[in-house]
């Protein structure tokens with residue numbers, strides 16, 4: 654594990670974007686695993702800037718997102734497809750056909766999970782996975798549980814996650830209760846993992862995840878076992 658300690662959110666975003674841009678420049682056909690949430694917004698802003706300046710070219714890149722709420726239309730402002738299009742994908746020179754988010758509206762959610770796993774495999778796996786971390790240690794929507802779930806699956810969101818996400822909805826009742834998430838296997842099989850976290854409220858869980866016991870009760874703790882994990886954070890660990 655390599656920890657890059659930065660001054661603040663802005664520097665974290667700049668360094669994370671530079672790592673992603675360098676990956677794309679070295680490997681133009683990179684498969685990027687992407688996350689939503691508030692943490693990567695600055696990273697995406699910086700990537701857009703780099704793209705506009707001609708410093709990174711997304712034309713051959715494929716993106717595969719970690720997760721999506723069930724039952725939200727992709728045009729819903731809180732869907733992760735909407736988020737990705739708004740914060741990155743429609744603002745860089747990527748072919749939208751090469752961008753993938755689970756279909757939370759699929760009639761058959763199990764079939765959708767299987768399709769997503771097959772898609773990841775068909776693309777040859779993820780080259781660089783960008784991750785945030787939830788307050789309970791979740792990555793994607795892999796919530797604390799008795800075991801690590803390997804493949805893409807549907808999860809019932811924990812109350813803490815629903816509450817954390819309610820800031821984006823009118824009321825807590827409007828927050829979807831289920832989501833589709835990539836499992837632990839494709840995340841751990843990614844060539845490189847880039848974990849970003851900022852805000853004092855993330856300090857304890859980040860410490861636990863990086864230095865505590867590896868346990869499915871803190872899903873991000875499994876990242877300790879990855880051979881190429883980079884953590885960029887302003888937090889004192």
Ligand code: F6R
Nearest residue numbers: 688689690691692785786787793
């Ligand atoms: C979302 C995702 C989640 C977030 C986590 C932190 O695609 O992967 O695991 O990374 O919930 O969210 P923020 O960044 O909003 O604190």
